[in-house]
Amino acid sequence: MDDVATLVDVCAAYEGERDATLRGVSLTVGAREQLAITGPNGAGKTTILEVMNGLLPFQSGTVRVFGESVGPSSHRLRAEIAYLPQNLFFSADTPFLVRDVVLTARFAKSRVRRLAPTEDRRIVDHALMAVGIAELQRRPVGRLSGGQQRKVLLARVLAQAARLILLDEPTANLDVQAKEEIAALVAVVRRELGAAAVIVSHEAGPLRNAADRTARVESGRIVETYDRMPIRSGLS
Numbered sequence: 001m002d003d004v005a006t007l008v009d010v011c012a013a014y015e016g017e018r019d020a021t022l023r024g025v026s027l028t029v030g031a032r033e034q035l036a037i038t039g040p041n042g043a044g045k046t047t048i049l050e051v052m053n054g055l056l057p058f059q060s061g062t063v064r065v066f067g068e069s070v071g072p073s074s075h076r077l078r079a080e081i082a083y084l085p086q087n088l089f090f091s092a093d094t095p096f097l098v099r100d101v102v103l104t105a106r107f108a109k110s111r112v113r114r115l116a117p118t119e120d121r122r123i124v125d126h127a128l129m130a131v132g133i134a135e136l137q138r139r140p141v142g143r144l145s146g147g148q149q150r151k152v153l154l155a156r157v158l159a160q161a162a163r164l165i166l167l168d169e170p171t172a173n174l175d176v177q178a179k180e181e182i183a184a185l186v187a188v189v190r191r192e193l194g195a196a197a198v199i200v201s202h203e204a205g206p207l208r209n210a211a212d213r214t215a216r217v218e219s220g221r222i223v224e225t226y227d228r229m230p231i232r233s234g235l236s
Contacts, residue, residue: 027222035198081163158189162195
């Protein structure tokens with residue numbers, strides 16, 4: 001299985017912090033693989049996604065995605081990576097319509113591939129239908145529930161046509177039904193794109209159960225990796 005992303009002995013720290021957040025992390029993501037990253041708060045789970053996406057410079061080690069070195073100037077490469085941060089929700093007074101939010105995913109792609117606007121609109125229409133929110137496309141995104149907003153952002157991921165999907169706690173603060181719906185839609189998006197996915201999740205649930213592999217992070221280090229989700233009492 002070809003590797004989509006590779007981290008080798010990566011150390012990284014946020015600006016102004018004395019201690020490293022990542023301490024010698026080595027990790028691979030295979031083609032079409034769904035990798036779950038688990039661990040306690042502050043362990044470095046989100047930091048791995050930010051380093052992989054080129055949003056956080058790393059102090060040492062190597063990071064490669066699709067065979068290319070990742071860094072702060074990897075703008076073209078980031079067009080192939082869809083990143084959904086944990087705390088990306090829209091306030092009630094956000095005026096943008098659902099369709100416009102999804103359409104923003106096409107900006108980077110259009111600059112690279114120079115697609116006609118009609119093709120961008122077709123792709124957005126398909127993404128809205130695939131995620132089941134076509135009827136919401138003319139509504140202000142800030143007026144939607146948390147679960148509906150997550151669906152909008154997954155439609156945006158699909159419209160971006162990325163080859164690597166990075167999702168940070170995509171079911172956080174959602175009820176049980178919404179968590180199951182989002183997990184099912186992640187599978188739809190991955191299947192349509194043929195993409196690999198790295199999903200950070202601190203809680204057990206359908207997203208972690210669907211992972212091909214799980215990596216557990218503690219204190220900035222990967223302490224355990226395993227295939228599928230083992231049945232263990234008390235694991236979080």
